[in-house]
Amino acid sequence: MPANQRRLGTSSESYPISPTLENDISANLRLCSLLSTVEQQDNTQEPGDLGELEQQLSSMLSLRSWVSTTPSNAQQHTAAQSRRTSAFKKIGAGACGAIYAQDGKSLVVKVSKANDDSLWNDYKMHTRISSMFSKGGFREIKIPEVYFFVPRDDPRYFEHNPELAQAASQVCNLPASVLVSERILPLAKRTRKLLIEKYCAPRIKQAAFSDTANRDCLVRPYLGSMQGKIGGLFFSLRNFKMHLNQMVYLRLDVESMASSMGTAMAIMHWEARTDARDVEFVLGSSSKKTSAQLSLEELEKIQHPTYTGPPSYITEDFFHRSTDLWLLDFNQVRMITMDEAGVAQAVEAARINDPYLPKPLGDSDIEKIIWNAFSEHYIRAADFILADSQGLLRLPRLFIRGLIEAQEEKKKRDF
Incomplete structure (x- = not known):
């Protein structure tokens, strides 16, 4: 632009x-x-x-x-x-993969059903389009934040998230690639x-x-x-x-x-x-979200350390x-x-x-x-x-x- x-x-x-x-x-x-x-x-x-x-x-x-x-x-x-871990539940599915979420967390995990290519394209195009919306300052339509991608041949994500592995194994053939993004509540x-x-x-x-x-x-x-x-x-x-x-x-x-x-x-x-x-x-x-911060003017009016959440x-x-x-x-x-x-x-x-x-x-x-x-x-x-x-x-x-x-x-x- x-x-x-x-x-x-x-x-x-x-x-x-x-x-x-x-x-x-x-x-x-x-x-x-x-x-x-x-x-x-x-x-x-x-x-x-x-x-x-x-x-x-x-x-x-x-x-x-x-x-x-x-x-x-x-x-x-x-x-x-407040819980360190909670169960993943399937909240949706499509040709590309099955989608899982946890209570208390505004993120979703899409687990590939087929191959890495489709989910990798999802990751790239999601990132591309989201960045163009941000570049133009267009906020009338929201796009979920895209966080990261895990390829099929990297087993560590499932090792650190056994609850997800347990839930996804009922639908997907593990190991599988993963895309993590913001959840639309x-x-x-x-x-x-x-x-x-x-x-x-x-x-x-x-x-x-x-x-x-x-x-x-x-x-x-x-x-x-x-x-x-x-x-x-x-x-x-x-x-x-x-x-x-x-x-x-x-x-x-x-x-x-x-x-x-x-x-x-x-x-x-x-x-x-x-x-x-x-x-x-x-x-x-x-x-x-907690990202709505106090303005500088509001903060300067506070005389003592005060809860601002x-x-x-x-x-x-x-x-x-x-x-x-x-x-x-x-x-x-x-x-x-x-x-x-x-x-x-x-x-x-x-x-x-x-x-x-x-x-x-x-x-x-x-x-x-x-x-x-x-x-x-x-x-x-x-x-x-x-x-x-x-x-x-x-x-x-x-x-x-x-x-x-x-x-x-x-x-x-x-x-």
Whole structure:
């Protein structure tokens, strides 16, 4: 990023764009047929008032809202911090590996199921994309900290963590490679209960409440799908899929989510120069960490040595959690070239990913509004990143056009 560029954000005011470039962006947006005429309105407005359950759920799923956790749950994590070791439990799995966590620790261990190459690529691309987010000062979407990698032929990590070896041996063939990163904490117990009350079929609600796997709750925001339904035969809060129509009903700020996703995709494409293949966006939570230090002014007012830690007197405060939009899963991400072939690769990756991104050519006003927000912030962020490479400014526009053409072809097939 050039020295004169500072920070990326989701609001247009965050971009130091000249009037000439601003006009050029608008012109190119129109040329790419991005914008539809949409009457500006409250994009989450639904007839009537929400019930008490929906109001609470809306509040708890709103980005950067703080939720107080139940004392029993927070105390469980707090007590685990004082123990030297605690059991590892599997909280997720995918083609790349199985994921384990411990109570009281905000880290996860991904143990490879197959070979080192996929997990090593996960490590490299995670680090690459995270560093580019930090470089641009983009914080609207969080990326877990990536800590370290352990290759298959180094046995010492499992020797020092026998609890992990015991848990992983039930799923993975040890020895195996390991990637350690920050854990995205599940949504709070109260949020999980409300999700079950709202979306689970009555005949299986009790089973859902009792299923310990549902404690590991992350929500996938599918802005590209209006197919959300209630009452299926299967229900799980692990990677719970919440579709656009459901988010609109809860009056969540989907336009802000779309804007943030647009900026995030531009960073992954044009700053990190990757295709963002199979990445995931999820709503999860963060605990209060002790890294929030007193300011110098606050400290100088204190006359005697005084406790300055969190009110809970623990290293990590699990009693309060913030709801955040996270980006994760980088094992399938690949580098792209800065040309039409790279654009085609990025379009294909976006096409086969889960429907996190808004889709063009939607029928409803809200689909048009969030597509406009996504595409406009994508172009703005890309132009910001490529400001010193004027010859490349056509590439992000080709990506947007590629998404439109892919959706046109899909509509023809479905007709």
